[in-house]
Amino acid sequence: MKSLRVLVVVPCYNEQRSVAAVVNDIHWVKTRFGLSLDTLVVNDCSTDNTMAVVRTLDCLHLDLPVNLGIGGCMQAGYKYAYRKGYDIAVQIDGDGQHPAEGLIKLLRPLFDDQADVVIGSRFLERQGFQSSFVRRIGIRYFRWLNQLLIRKTVHDSTSGFRAFNRKTIEIVNRYYPDEYPEPEAIVQFGLHKLRLLEVPVLMEERQGGTSSIGWIQSVYYLFKVTLGTLFVYIRLRKI
């Protein structure tokens, strides 16, 4: 069971203060549970000293020469996982939102082959950081949209704390949404008939850096993701 090779992808954009703690946390989980796990930090063309910090850490790293946003950044990691033959790829954000203790919860259903995609949800047990009121309304809207399109309920559809098995890695290696990929990817996975599973995890408020979504961009976010989701649906419906 533990012979499966895991790649933890840590997307980073200006996270010089938090990335070291994140990588060390992952190492701690790795040694504690004896996992065969590599950490890959993907630096999305940060303008601060993130890259210098990452070089001193005991991890693999990719350095994107152009800023691609979270979707393109994650796809670089997934492509790497695909090419190097990893069995499982996990996303853990570089801002410290996703405590690494949750990692083992995410991996277990994949080790047991109970799911293709495991999503860490902060709403299943309602513990830890629950996000702001406005964001929860947005998340509820995406939940409704996902239910409508793929008839599956994902409570925390904007959660970036997710783990993919090999089958899913092959799919995201080919296509992964660009900006704000999380809700869109759920529809993509649903239409590929992948088994989605949500597990309760704790999340924390970010430790460093700024969110990829500010107040003004929220409306844009809503429209962009709705459009992206609908078009992914139309494109993949025939599969």
Place this chain on the structure above:
Amino acid sequence: MQSLPITIQLFSIVGTLIFMAFIARLIVRGKLREEYSFVWIVCAIILLVFSVWRDGLTQISRLLGVFYPPSLIFLMAIFAIICFLVHLSVVNSKLQHSIKELTHEIAILKKEVTDMQAPDNFVVENKKKTSAT
């Protein structure tokens, strides 16, 4: 509508010719790709035709039942501009996709090169691989 005075006709013919020369120069210098210049050349030719054929616009408007000829110009020009803008958006999206793919390739290749240059880093990865299998 009375026909155009001769001065404005000369003016528009000269202007169109200068525009064509400008497009041609951009192509020769390699600053404009041929596939995008096509639209502009067609544009210039239409302009030239109407500069020479003085009553053209009035006659076509009468044929189509347009009362005020200049509104026909605006209609056609705006339509052409919108078509071209859509075309540019498509080109732009394609470029963005290519840049993303290239960025991924470069990042992965860069990692491979640094792995080869730093032998101890390379050994660490090999060790990880053997311990995993």
